């Protein structure tokens with residue numbers, strides 16, 4: 487992967503560069519926000535490792551600018567320990583993952599490799615749709631019938647997995663693996679909690695439920711008025727209209 491490190495501590499930036507370089511990534515390091523932002527926008531890398539505490543520019547502001555300028559590089563943010571608020575704001579501003587300082591280089595490598603497995607290039611589909619539910623992947627914005635639905639980053643991730651393949655049933659285990667990735671962090675009951683929360687936000691105020699439980703199998707997002715999986719060739723006849 488092509489990786490850009492934006493980190494003002496030169497020693498740390500060098501350690502990270504060397505470690506990632508050993509894993510055959512192509513690494514560039516910039517030591518301040520202005521220069522980092524310029525490089526990121528001029529030639530977006532696959533991944534940006536972004537320190538939030540930069541001397542010349544707020545890392546969160548930098549991140550927001552990247553997303554506003556439609557830079558779809560994946561971003562891992564580095565935060566000083568205990569800055570929970572920053573971490574949350576970072577994820578909301580469009581970061582894909584975070585590490586709290588101090589962190590081990592092994593941990594960073596593991597996160598980077600996980601990012602690589604999720605696909606180094608930006609998603610081909612930036613707008614996902616099921617019935618009147620719309621997800622703007624790039625800006626992490628969800629609306630239903632034009633009404634904005636505010637989701638936490640993880641709620642968004644769960645919904646995104648489901649919406650990427652409408653009609654496909656995902657087991658709890660598979661959802662866990664897709665969304666949480668790191669084994670120690672989840673158990674499958676977590677998924678139930680997230681589905682419940684998503685239902686409240688996505689379905690509760692609308693007549694047509696879009697999140698469905700397939701008993702004993704898992705969960706799916708689909709438009710019940712369009713039984714055939716969207717976008718797939720299917721021999722079944724189109725749904726009849728006006729049946730009610």
Ligand code: CA
Nearest residue numbers: 494537539540
């Ligand atoms: Ca710093």
